[in-house]
Amino acid sequence: MNDLDFTGKTVLVVGGSSGIGNGVAQAFRARGATVAVWGTRDQGDYRKEDGSDLTGLTYARVDVSDSVAVAAAPAPFDSLDILVLAQGTVLYRRGEFEMDGFRKVVGVNLDSLMACAMRFAPDLKASGGNVVTISSTAAYHAARGNPAYAASKAGAVALTATLGQAWATDGVRVNGVAPGLVATKLTRVTTENPDRLAASLKGIPMHRLGTPADMAGAVLFLASPLASYITGQTLIVDGGLTL
Numbered sequence: 001m002n003d004l005d006f007t008g009k010t011v012l013v014v015g016g017s018s019g020i021g022n023g024v025a026q027a028f029r030a031r032g033a034t035v036a037v038w039g040t041r042d043q044g045d046y047r048k049e050d051g052s053d054l055t056g057l058t059y060a061r062v063d064v065s066d067s068v069a070v071a072a073a074p075a076p077f078d079s080l081d082i083l084v085l086a087q088g089t090v091l092y093r094r095g096e097f098e099m100d101g102f103r104k105v106v107g108v109n110l111d112s113l114m115a116c117a118m119r120f121a122p123d124l125k126a127s128g129g130n131v132v133t134i135s136s137t138a139a140y141h142a143a144r145g146n147p148a149y150a151a152s153k154a155g156a157v158a159l160t161a162t163l164g165q166a167w168a169t170d171g172v173r174v175n176g177v178a179p180g181l182v183a184t185k186l187t188r189v190t191t192e193n194p195d196r197l198a199a200s201l202k203g204i205p206m207h208r209l210g211t212p213a214d215m216a217g218a219v220l221f222l223a224s225p226l227a228s229y230i231t232g233q234t235l236i237v238d239g240g241l242t243l
Ligand SMILES: NC(=O)c1ccc[n+]([C@@H]2O[C@H](COP(=O)([O-])OP(=O)(O)OC[C@H]3O[C@@H](n4cnc5c(N)ncnc54)[C@H](OP(=O)(O)O)[C@@H]3O)[C@@H](O)[C@H]2O)c1
Pocket: 014, 015, 016, 017, 018, 019, 020, 021, 038, 039, 040, 041, 051, 062, 063, 064, 065, 086, 087, 088, 089, 108, 134, 135, 136, 137, 178, 179, 180, 181, 182, 183, 184, 185, 186, 187
């Protein structure tokens, strides 16, 4: 028996249209799952060279910052086994010091996690399924230019713990992954600037960036029967960054 074989399982990756979520979605597909992803754009706008491989995935456009749209969104499958919440956004140039910007980031990075979790809670309770959230190591330290990002990610860690506790008796596990630095469109401002990249690498004991595949490994583990007695936890996957 292979505990990392997801054949016959259905997976929805919110924010699975690009970056880390896309890597997670493709990792589940490679291990036999039927996978749907949500993103913000028209399907034709996504390109492999930008970190968006929709091959073999069912795609739907759902703006999860709108909780009414989340509640009304059609379920991708008749039943759901695994819900991955990988949506996220950030504002640079002090945008998060304006209340509109602050609310926008918290709306995507925290409020929408709750909206999506609630939307699919009945399906997950019916299947005995589980949730994996993607927060960030920014949950655990200050982030000078990004108060909404840091606060929302700390909130995501707390939400993961609380839903894990609340839904344990329903047979639904809720866990999370907190990535360090991964090159995606969210982090281009750092990873495509040689000076900033070099400074970032200095702070990572493993001396390399993380990849979507690195994050997917932890998500697969948490979603699998190997993690059957783990709930409410967020696993830091950062090459030692926070040590
Ligand atoms: N990259 C890192 O170093 C890093 C580190 C720590 C944590 N994280 C977290 O990892 C997660 C994935 O980020 P990423 O780095 O992979 O960046 P990304 O490539 O920009 O992926 C973000 C995903 O969220 C989706 N999304 C954003 N706003 C949305 C909305 N309102 N409704 C629906 N979907 C929405 C995006 O859709 P589109 O494809 O349509 O834009 C995309 O699929 C985020 O939660 C991020 O905070 C990333």
